Amino acid sequence: MAILKIARMGHPVLSARAAPVDDPTDPRIHGLIADMIETMADAPGVGLAAPQVHVPVRIVVLRIPAERTDDKKEVPLTALINPEIEALSDDVAEGWEACLSLPGMTGKVPRFTHIRYRGLGPDGQEIVREASGYHARVVQHECDHLDGILYPMRMPDLTTFGYVEEMSRAPRIVADDDTAAAAQADGRANNEDGAAA
């Protein structure tokens, strides 16, 4: 296993559409997944997509701590190969995101609140889950990486995009509603407790 270098925004590998994996049980794929898991844990982050480690294939890994999920149950360490997402309603919510490919930055991104996602596990078996809230957000963020999309490209309002450090210095930038202070604290937490993806 190895900790891999993470590509930052601007690297062409992050803008390309990643290729499907033909054989999820290929030992080379298992090696890549093991390295991605180690890299995510080291960063630390809650999710990582293969293009972020310079490999343009459709694989994401994620693990979401219990305190961040709607049902307060951990989303266990999961590797998803060739994942697909389906929105289960038109409901969209904005929330703060961070990304290991944009270190130190955060922004408010609209995402579907309820999704179903599916993909293959490293054993070739299908994984199908429903997700809401932060869990759904992380999955959408990671799968976007496979289509060359980084979270700022989803932001309708770039005034909420910036360096976490600077935004905590100037609260008025994000203080556009009553929840801004809490959201801002959450945005800071994103980079402090390893919630970057």
Ligand code: NI
């Ligand atoms: Ni990311």
